[in-house]
Amino acid sequence: MTGHCGALGPMSSPVASRRFPRWVFGEGSEPDPRFTLANERTFLAWIRTSLALLACGVALEAVALPMQPQLRLAASVLLIVLGLLTPVQAWFAWSRDERAMRQGRPLSAPSLMVPLTVGTTATGLLLLAALLLR
C-alpha cells in the first residue's frame, strides 16, 4: 500500500488535507471506500428526489391543469419548498455521515424523512381537493 490510508491525526498527510471540506476530511481515518461511495450515491439519490419535486412543482403551474387555482398554487409551492429543503439536507447528511464514518461514530437518521412524507401526502390531498373543487 503506497497511499495515505489509516489514521491521520495531527501528522495528517497533505494529500488528505487537500480534500474539501476540511472539517470533514481533516481528521479521522479513511473508512472502507465502499462506504464513502455508498454515501455519495445516497447524496445523489436525494438530489434526484429534489429535481423530481421541483419539476412537479413547476409543471403543475406551467401546464395550468384545470384545477382550483389557489389549491393548485399551494400544492406547487409546497412541492418546490420540499425540493428546496432536500439539497440542503443532502449536503448536511453527506458531510455529517462522511465525518462520522471517519471517526467510527454511528450514522445519523435522515432528518427530512418525516417532513418529506407529511409534505408529499399534504400535496396529494391538496391536489385531490383542487380537482374536486374546480
Added chain:
Amino acid sequence: MTDGGRIFDPGLQPERTALAWRRTGLAVAVGAVAGMRVLTPALGAGAVVVGLLGLALATLLVVGSMRRARRVEVALLRDHCLAAGPGGRLVATVCIACTAVGVAALVAVLAAHAAR
C-alpha cells in the same frame, strides 16, 4: 472503468457510483429540455435561455463526474482507499446549483400566479 482489466471491487461500487452521477446529470438534461418546452408559452425566448443554462449544468455534472470517477479509480487501484480521492467540491456545487434552481422555480411560480 477497468484499468487493464483490473477492478477494485467485485461489487462494482465505483462503477455504480459513476452511473449514479451520470443519471443525475441526465435527469438535469431531461429537465432542462422539458422545462424549455413547458416554459415557452410563458417566457418565449427566455425559455431557451433557461434550457441552455440547464444543459450547461448537465454537461458540467457529467464531465465533472467522469473526472471524479477517474480519480476514484486511480486512488483505489493504487492505494486501496480514497485518501487521494476526490473531496466534496462537486457535491457542494450540485447542492448550490439545485438550491438555485429551486429558488428560481419558486420565484417563477409565484410571479406567474401574480401576473394572472
